[in-house]
Amino acid sequence: MPLRSExxxxxxxxxxxxxxxxxxxxMAFSSSARAQTLIADxxxxxxxxxxxxxxxxxxxxxxxxxxxxxRSAFVIHDPGLIGYLRQVACKVGGAHxxxxxxxxxxxxxxxxxxxxxxxxxxxSGLLLRMDNEAQLAAILGHELxxxxxxxxxxxxxxxxxxxxxxxAMGMVPLLGLxxxxxxxxxxxxxxxxxxxxxxxxxxxxxxxxxxxxxxAAKVWSNLRAELAVDANRHASSQSAxxxxxxxxxxxxxxxxxxxxxxxxxxxxxEVYQAQLEPLMHDLLQDELGRRRFDxxxxxxxxxxxxxxxxxxxxxxxxxAFRIRGKPDDAASAWTDYLxxxxxxxxxxxAWRGIGLLNRSWRRRADAVHAFQKYxxxxxxxxxxxxxxxxxxxxxx
Amino acid sequence: MNIRNWxxxxxxxxxxxxxxxxxxxxxxxxxxxxxLVTLDKAWxxxxxxxxxxxxxxxxxxxxxxxxxxxxxxSGIKSDEAILPKESExxxxxxxxxMQPDELLxxxxxxxxxGGNKYKLVKAEPTTFLNGSGTRFEFFMDRKADNVKLQxxxxxxxxxxxxxxxxxxxPRLAFFPRHVQSxxxxxxxxxxx
Numbered sequence: 001m002p003l004r005s006e007x008x009x010x011x012x013x014x015x016x017x018x019x020x021x022x023x024x025x026x027m028a029f030s031s032s033a034r035a036q037t038l039i040a041d042x043x044x045x046x047x048x049x050x051x052x053x054x055x056x057x058x059x060x061x062x063x064x065x066x067x068x069x070x071r072s073a074f075v076i077h078d079p080g081l082i083g084y085l086r087q088v089a090c091k092v093g094g095a096h097x098x099x100x101x102x103x104x105x106x107x108x109x110x111x112x113x114x115x116x117x118x119x120x121x122x123x124s125g126l127l128l129r130m131d132n133e134a135q136l137a138a139i140l141g142h143e144l145x146x147x148x149x150x151x152x153x154x155x156x157x158x159x160x161x162x163x164x165x166x167x168a169m170g171m172v173p174l175l176g177l178x179x180x181x182x183x184x185x186x187x188x189x190x191x192x193x194x195x196x197x198x199x200x201x202x203x204x205x206x207x208x209x210x211x212x213x214x215x216a217a218k219v220w221s222n223l224r225a226e227l228a229v230d231a232n233r234h235a236s237s238q239s240a241x242x243x244x245x246x247x248x249x250x251x252x253x254x255x256x257x258x259x260x261x262x263x264x265x266x267x268x269x270e271v272y273q274a275q276l277e278p279l280m281h282d283l284l285q286d287e288l289g290r291r292r293f294d295x296x297x298x299x300x301x302x303x304x305x306x307x308x309x310x311x312x313x314x315x316x317x318x319x320a321f322r323i324r325g326k327p328d329d330a331a332s333a334w335t336d337y338l339x340x341x342x343x344x345x346x347x348x349x350a351w352r353g354i355g356l357l358n359r360s361w362r363r364r365a366d367a368v369h370a371f372q373k374y375x376x377x378x379x380x381x382x383x384x385x386x387x388x389x390x391x392x393x394x395x396x
Numbered sequence: 397m398n399i400r401n402w403x404x405x406x407x408x409x410x411x412x413x414x415x416x417x418x419x420x421x422x423x424x425x426x427x428x429x430x431x432l433v434t435l436d437k438a439w440x441x442x443x444x445x446x447x448x449x450x451x452x453x454x455x456x457x458x459x460x461x462x463x464x465x466x467x468x469x470s471g472i473k474s475d476e477a478i479l480p481k482e483s484e485x486x487x488x489x490x491x492x493x494m495q496p497d498e499l500l501x502x503x504x505x506x507x508x509x510g511g512n513k514y515k516l517v518k519a520e521p522t523t524f525l526n527g528s529g530t531r532f533e534f535f536m537d538r539k540a541d542n543v544k545l546q547x548x549x550x551x552x553x554x555x556x557x558x559x560x561x562x563x564x565x566p567r568l569a570f571f572p573r574h575v576q577s578x579x580x581x582x583x584x585x586x587x588x
Contacts, residue, residue: 106513107511288501359495383497385519385521389521
């Protein structure tokens with residue numbers, strides 16, 4: 001995954017130490033043996049008894065971070081979702097899922113990470129972008145791959161060395177997180193092979209647990225399509241995680257090749273969507289809040305093609321068009337809003353959008369009608385008073 | 397500039413001594429640009445000399461910038477950003493034709509930058525700068541330090557220029573402590 005193998009919160013030094021990762025356990029495997037293993041075949045990950053060791057002290061830091069994480073306002077408190085994530089992790093990772101503490105975090109970017117102590121973070125922007133359970137399983141399998149290979153230890157030792165050098169140069173106290181990031185990035189390329197290994201391990205485990213392995217590569221092709229709309233923005237600018245990971249194109253190609261002889265398997269689009277349903281309103285609002293409208297339009301086009309019955313996806317694309325405000329965007333927004341109002345459960349924001357466009361075109365009666373529809377569907381909306389003022393302004 | 401960068405800048409500025417803190421008020425003062433306000437108590441005005449990019453808003457505080465911040469924008473012209481120019485700042489550009497709902501979205505984006513969680517609580521028409529304006533309230537979870545903030549803002553467009561004041565402070569204690577002063581500032585605001 002373009003996922004960091006580590007959690008990030010914490011003090012300067014902790015962050016500097018934590019921001020990188022490698023694999024000690026991986027060295028214990030011959031490459032031929034590795035090629036056949038599944039996640040479930042690996043030895044259980046156990047907490048080091050010697051707290052004074054490198055690994056023990058690092059584990060203790062991570063545990064302390066988890067206490068902070070638990071209190072974070074960004075944690076999504078949805079037992080149903082967390083239970084589902086654990087269930088999928090158990091399918092792909094066997095008994096290793098028992099050692100995980102899973103946190104879904106409200107963040108519209110695409111990321112997931114796992115720490116040596118079993119703290120698995122998955123961001124809401126990633127959840128929004130998964131089409132089905134098989135893709136989610138590919139992500140969780142990748143993270144579990146890092147976990148069972150204990151990739152964190154080598155990266156921790158490497159980061160520790162680098163942060164020591166940074167401290168000697170006076171970087172860490174002054175620059176804090178920034179210095180930590182820069183130090184970590186210096187070693188990023190070293191870790192890319194671990195990402196390919198984790199991908200391969202995940203894919204084999206997907207196959208072993210009955211998932212459609214061809215979905216794994218689609219995670220990357222979908223993300224590449226989103227990012228391709230902005231030629232000036234490299235993936236690494238989207239998230240620090242991409243700086244430490246192989247190119248999406250390479251990963252997509254390898255995963256496609258590894259799945260080329262597979263056919264069928266469980267995909268689980270409906271069950272995945274059912275789990276995400278309670279979050280969808282917030283996820284879509286957060287997505288618009290990124291103000292990456294070009295990317296949002298690509299994403300919503302894909303998601304609404306998969307689920308054409310939904311009004312919120314097409315209405316969100318309409319919002320992206322309207323707010324972006326390029327030539328012809330108003331017409332595109334209008335088309336999307338109208339389509340959204342014709343779904344079985346019309347999205348309130350579609351009616352608001354129609355009202356706003358009509359208002360800007362000075363079609364007063366049509367604007368008032370649309371705003372009234374909006375307020376009827378969303379009478380307690382935060383902007384209800386503002387929209388009501390628009391109605392009054394146009395009916396005087 | 398997201399909040400993490402901003403906090404880093406504040407810290408770095410304080411360390412090297414280039415942040416100038418100046419008490420302002422009570423009484424009528426020039427807040428920024430053409431905006432005049434009347435303060436019922438003194439505020440601390442922060443200036444960061446030599447800051448690059450140049451600040452686009454004034455920043456005042458009662459208890460320290462990491463706690464409460466009153467930001468004041470005045471005279472923002474069409475196609476100017478409400479955040480300092482950075483690589484991604486074009487998304488934060490004000491346009492003179494923006495309607496209140498679009499300006500709400502603009503401020504939401506500005507305060508949500510850097511991964512903060514923003515939730516609009518209420519938006520309503522009001523009188524600001526002796527004319528029509530918008531008042532809005534919001535909650536925000538600040539990612540950098542996980543603090544739960546509350547916010548109150550006013551904005552209006554006059555002669556194709558944006559004028560706004562937005563106050564944020566921790567939901568517990570600090571926001572309730574100062575919000576009445578901020579409301580008075582908003583009510584008193586005029587343009588020269």
